[in-house]
Amino acid sequence: MFGFGKKKKSGDVHGIPDQYEEPKWGEENSALPENATQEDLAKAAKGPNALDKIADFFGGGNRWEKEVAKLEAEDRFEAMAEEEGRKQLEKIKGVMRDQMIVDLKELVQHVNAGVDEANHELENVLMEIAERSDLNIDEAEVDAILSELTVEAAALESGLNEAIAEVMDGSEHEDYESPIADEEDVESYDVDEEGDVGDASAEEESDALEVDEEGSIEDHATPEADEEDGELAEDEVESFDIDVEDGSEETAEQEVDELSEQLMNAVEAATTTAEVLAVFDEYDHFFDEEGGEVTVEALAAAIAAAEASDEADSAIRFAGVTTAFGVRDRVQAILSGESTPEATVEGIDPAKAFEVDGWVKPIQRRQVQAVVTATDWNQYKQLFNQVLSEERVSLQTEDVPETRRKNVMAKTRRRYMKTRGGVSGSSETSQDAGGLRGPEQDTEDLDDETSPEVSASASGEVEPESEVDGVDASSDDLFELADDEEENEDAEDAEEAANEPEPAGETTGTAEDPSENPQTSLEAAGDEDDLFGGAETGEAQDSKKVES
Amino acid sequence: MPNDEIDDQVARISEASEKFALGHQELAKKRSAAMSRIVKDAELKKAEDLKKKLKGE
Numbered sequence: 093m094f095g096f097g098k099k100k101k102s103g104d105v106h107g108i109p110d111q112y113e114e115p116k117w118g119e120e121n122s123a124l125p126e127n128a129t130q131e132d133l134a135k136a137a138k139g140p141n142a143l144d145k146i147a148d149f150f151g152g153g154n155r156w157e158k159e160v161a162k163l164e165a166e167d168r169f170e171a172m173a174e175e176e177g178r179k180q181l182e183k184i185k186g187v188m189r190d191q192m193i194v195d196l197k198e199l200v201q202h203v204n205a206g207v208d209e210a211n212h213e214l215e216n217v218l219m220e221i222a223e224r225s226d227l228n229i230d231e232a233e234v235d236a237i238l239s240e241l242t243v244e245a246a247a248l249e250s251g252l253n254e255a256i257a258e259v260m261d262g263s264e265h266e267d268y269e270s271p272i273a274d275e276e277d278v279e280s281y282d283v284d285e286e287g288d289v290g291d292a293s294a295e296e297e298s299d300a301l302e303v304d305e306e307g308s309i310e311d312h313a314t315p316e317a318d319e320e321d322g323e324l325a326e327d328e329v330e331s332f333d334i335d336v337e338d339g340s341e342e343t344a345e346q347e348v349d350e351l352s353e354q355l356m357n358a359v360e361a362a363t364t365t366a367e368v369l370a371v372f373d374e375y376d377h378f379f380d381e382e383g384g385e386v387t388v389e390a391l392a393a394a395i396a397a398a399e400a401s402d403e404a405d406s407a408i409r410f411a412g413v414t415t416a417f418g419v420r421d422r423v424q425a426i427l428s429g430e431s432t433p434e435a436t437v438e439g440i441d442p443a444k445a446f447e448v449d450g451w452v453k454p455i456q457r458r459q460v461q462a463v464v465t466a467t468d469w470n471q472y473k474q475l476f477n478q479v480l481s482e483e484r485v486s487l488q489t490e491d492v493p494e495t496r497r498k499n500v501m502a503k504t505r506r507r508y509m510k511t512r513g514g515v516s517g518s519s520e521t522s523q524d525a526g527g528l529r530g531p532e533q534d535t536e537d538l539d540d541e542t543s544p545e546v547s548a549s550a551s552g553e554v555e556p557e558s559e560v561d562g563v564d565a566s567s568d569d570l571f572e573l574a575d576d577e578e579e580n581e582d583a584e585d586a587e588e589a590a591n592e593p594e595p596a597g598e599t600t601g602t603a604e605d606p607s608e609n610p611q612t613s614l615e616a617a618g619d620e621d622d623l624f625g626g627a628e629t630g631e632a633q634d635s636k637k638v639e640s
Numbered sequence: 641m642p643n644d645e646i647d648d649q650v651a652r653i654s655e656a657s658e659k660f661a662l663g664h665q666e667l668a669k670k671r672s673a674a675m676s677r678i679v680k681d682a683e684l685k686k687a688e689d690l691k692k693k694l695k696g697e
Binding site for chain 1: 644646647649650652653655656657659660663664667668670671674675678679681682683685686
């Protein structure tokens with residue numbers, strides 16, 4: 093009656109349910125939900141508070157649950173920190189790897205330069221030995237060994253590049269952003285969707301920008317802008333909105349002025365040809381119309397032509413200058429062996445080849461006259477070496493006349509307006525620069541190895557005054573083609589400049605008259621090596637006069 | 641920590657660059673040897689010419 097002897101249900105012994113399952117490891121102590129947020133964890137990590145402890149003392153509260161939750165939260169935080177640390181480490185390792193590759197590529201460039209130098213040195217030494225000891229050195233054998241060495245060096249380089257490319261192909265990381273993409277030189281030569289190297293050309297940009305019936309320029313490459321309200325996105329409007337009917341042309345004019353000013357300042361700040369090129373590259377959309385002086389495409393074309401020659405490194409070095417001065421076709425003709433002394437290059441007026449926005453540097457005009465008469469590669473190099481040296485001096489010493497500034501600004505304005513849809517209504521073309529625009533050339537051939545070289549050419553890494561082996565840059569031949577009368581006038585000018593107390597570096601020569609340019613007086617005052625010295629001497633003389 | 645992908649890549653690049661460096665070392669040796677050989681050939685040729693000239697006289 094009291095239930096004694098009553099048979100208990102099977103499986104219910106000690107109150108344990110029949111279908112009891114052993115908890116999995118970790119579950120029995122899981123005081124926190126599996127998907128606990130960081131806030132929950134932070135709260136749990138505080139552990140039991142004083143009230144819990146008091147309640148526990150009196151046999152209540154949930155102190156121990158909170159203690160368990162605290163330990164679990166700490167464990168989870170630790171796991172999170174470990175995961176985060178692992179990701180950070182991977183990221184840093186990725187950055188270090190990419191930096192290593194960049195450094196390695198730079199090193200390869202140096203090695204290549206060293207190999208070229210060593211090959212030239214070998215040739216020079218052998219010729220020297222032959223000359224001094226009256227030995228008959230087999231030149232064919234020398235050429236053969238040099239070409240063999242060059243081929244092997246190229247094979248080594250390509251092997252390394254392949255290894256790098258292989259590694260980079262498999263280096264996609266979801267959280268990782270390559271720092272290389274932030275480098276300016278690489279950014280400038282990104283390959284777009286069509287496989288073209290370089291920034292979007294003016295044609296590509298102008299394709300996207302169209303002028304509607306109201307005269308507004310709209311970016312049709314931005315579908316959101318068209319679909320929403322037919323206007324450009326806000327940032328685009330800030331930059332390019334030129335609406336005649338709205339009377340905002342003045343704003344555009346101001347904008348063009350600002351851009352022209354920026355361009356002008358950048359050109360003025362440039363001290364080497366390479367830097368000038370870099371500026372042109374930056375403002376490429378101003379110069380990409382027919383008759384433009386320097387474009388990335390033209391530079392790429394010149395380099396591609398130069399690469400076809402067996403003296404690629406030297407060729408690349410000179411290609412930038414050549415392109416800058418608009419005689420690229422001449423170089424191509426020389427490189428391809430089509431050139432003869434009598435040959436003329438269509439469209440090139442040597443007298444205007446150095447004209448940059450109406451600003452002619454007479455000394456350069458004479459140099460280009462010499463350059464276009466080069467009949468072989470060595471002579472070309474020799475002449476251009478001279479141009480490079482004098483260009484450096486010229487850019488460092490010449491003052492920019494105010495007229496040139498105005499010309500550039502006016503021309504830039506016209507081009508800007510034309511590029512942005514011809515709102516200005518100007519019918520003037522930009523053919524008056526005298527420079528040549530390179531023919532359309534597919535730049536897809538320019539791979540990653542070429543791009544840094546292009547960048548190097550345009551970023552001033554190339555030493556403009558670098559001597560070509562075996563070529564005396566101060567050779568008298570360089571001035572053979574210069575007008576003797578001009579030389580005499582220059583010499584007179586040099587004497588006058590030395591006698592007059594004119595401050596050094598301040599030049600007042602006009603663009604059109606070579607004899608009035610003090611640069612020519614510098615040239616006439618001494619040979620190439622003395623050009624700086626000549627300027628210093630003039631300064632020293634001035635200071636002496638001031639003292640006296 | 642397991643040897644991850646980046647470590648492998650760095651190892652491969654290091655290997656390639658080592659190969660590159662060794663290759664250039666070999667090239668330098670080859671260049672030097674070629675110079676010696678060319679000069680030596682020229683000297684031998686000159687000696688041969690002198691010998692012929694002496695014999696002819």
